[in-house]
Each structure stands twice: as C-alpha cells, then as structure tokens.
C-alpha cells in the first residue's frame with residue numbers, strides 16, 4: 038500500500054473560518070472558534086485521514102496588520118505555518134469578497150507561495166447567492182494563480198469532502214506522520230486553557246479578550262478518575278480583573294462552568310476546574326507567556 042501524508046496550512050484574514058474548517062475536517066473541536074476576530078493565537082494541528090492519505094491540517098492565526106508584540110508573533114506564526122506546508126489553502130469570506138486585507142495577503146503569498154500548491158477556498162457560501170461566487174472566483178483567479186478553487190461552508194460542511202479528497206491527492210507519498218487514531222497534536226493542558234479563553238472571549242466585550250491569556254498551572258489525575266485543573270487568567274490591569282470576575286463573581290462563574298463542561302465532555306470524565314485571575318501588567322512583554330501560548334517571543338520584535 039502506498040500511503041501519503043503532508044501538511045495543509047489554512048491561512049486567511051481573521052474570522053475567515055480557518056478553525057471551523059480544521060474542526061470539521063478532523064471531526065472534533067480541536068481549535069477554538071468565536072465570532073470575534075483574532076481568536077486563534079498560535080498554530081494548531083489537527084489530523085484527518087482520507088483513504089490512504091493522512092492530512093495534517095495546520096490552523097493559523099488570522100493575517101492582519103499587527104500593532105503589538107503579540108500581534109506580530111501571531112502573524113509570524115501564521116506565515117511560518119504556510120512556509121512549512123505542502124499545501125496552502127487560502128480562505129476567503131464569500132460575503133466580504135476581496136478586502137484590502139485579502140489584497141495584502143495575496144501580495145505576500147506571491148512570495149511565500151512560490152513553488153507550492155496554493156488553493157483557494159471561498160468559505161461561508163451559505164451567506165451569498167451563486168452569482169456572487171462566480172464573480173469572486175474569477176476576480177481572485179485573475180489576481181493569483183490558484184491551483185484549484187473550492188466553494189465551501191466550513192460550518193455546514195458543504196464542499197468539505199470534495200476539498201478533503203483533493204487534498205489527499207496533493208500530499209506527497211510518505212509514511213503517516215501520526216498514529217492513525219490521533220486527531221490533535223496539542224498538549225491537553227493547552228487545549229484546556231484554550232477552552233477557557235474561548236468562553237472568556239465569548240463573554241467579555243470590546244478589547245478585553247485581547248488583553249488576557251490563560252494558562253493551565255496544574256493538572257492532577259484523581260483516584261476517582263476525575264481531573265483537577267488549575268488555571269490562571271492573566272490580565273494587564275486591575276480594572277480588567279474586576280470585569281473578568283464580574284458582579285459578585287458572576288462572570289468568572291459562568292466562564293468556569295462553560296469551560297468545565299466542555300472539558301469534561303472532551304475528556305469523557307469529570308473535571309474540577311479552578312480559575313484564578315492575576316494582574317500582571319507586562320504579561321504581553323514576557324517571553325514565558327509566549328512559550329505557553331506556543332508562540333516565538335522573538336517573532337514579536339518590531
């Protein structure tokens with residue numbers, strides 16, 4: 038039997054649906070998803086099998102014009118993921134079309150995508166009418182030489198199978214890179230921290246989700262089969278701590294409950310989750326925080 042295996046990088050503007058597509062491909066929620074931009078902060082790998090091919094999908098942070106150290110490290114991680122991949126899939130939002138952000142990505146892709154298989158996936162087709170898609174396909178293919186164009190709905194699953202089958206033929210002949218039943222390549226401590234960050238992002242308004250990070254501090258396997266998980270939420274200001282806690286601790290309680298339930302479901306056993314909020318003014322400038330997030334601190338150098 039000849040097997041195939043390779044890396045497929047999903048890149049695009051924030052909110053394009055990269056994490057949603059990774060999860061749909063893998064068949065499990067490996068990467069967190071919110072309606073807000075800049076949800077994913079580091080590269081997240083998910084593994085899917087298609088026939089004799091193993092596809093290692095690499096979810097990346099959205100590409101935007103970075104301002105802070107964290108933003109720069111995120112964007113560098115995204116382009117790094119593309120540069121290391123066998124196949125690059127650029128995801129565009131059907132209803133937004135060719136934005137200024139998409140134009141900037143295409144310019145950079147002309148360099149980074151050189152000599153690589155680059156495909157276009159127009160996502161969220163459930164939000165537009167067919168003629169829009171035809172116009173968009175034509176427009177984008179005039180701007181860049183995509184090997185193939187796919188019209189998909191990552192959320193609803195439309196076109197996903199066609200894309201997966203095509204990708205399975207693109208990756209090189211190779212032994213599989215992961216055991217056949219493995220779906221993710223991320224330590225459980227990090228998956229758990231991401232789940233909490235997702236719940237925080239969904240509940241907190243405006244800039245706050247971008248001003249915090251979550252780390253799993255301790256993980257204890259208990260004799261009764263349950264897991265005790267301690268996490269720290271780092272915020273940069275005193276005022277933020279109050280907002281994360283909420284009136285009478287209501288916000289943190291709701292976040293904790295939602296994250297605990299999701300983690301328990303994922304693990305298939307009981308979870309005791311303890312969240313603590315710490316003010317750490319300069320966490321955005323600390324190398325250790327970037328290590329924990331799976332980012333390269335130096336990538337954030339201006």
Ligand SMILES: Nc1nc2c(ncn2[C@@H]2O[C@H](COP(=O)(O)OP(=O)(O)OP(=O)(O)O)[C@@H](O)[C@H]2O)c(=O)[nH]1
Nearest residue numbers: 051052053054055056057075076077099190191192
């Ligand atoms: N209508 C519709 N919504 C979608 C589709 N795919 C994703 N979404 C929604 O788009 C939003 C963003 O999805 P994500 O998967 O988090 O997007 P992302 O590209 O990973 O975003 P960043 O991590 O911020 O770069 C979420 O609210 C998704 O539910 C789709 O096919 N149709």
Ligand SMILES: [Mg+2]
Nearest residue numbers: 055056076077
């Ligand atoms: Mg994402």
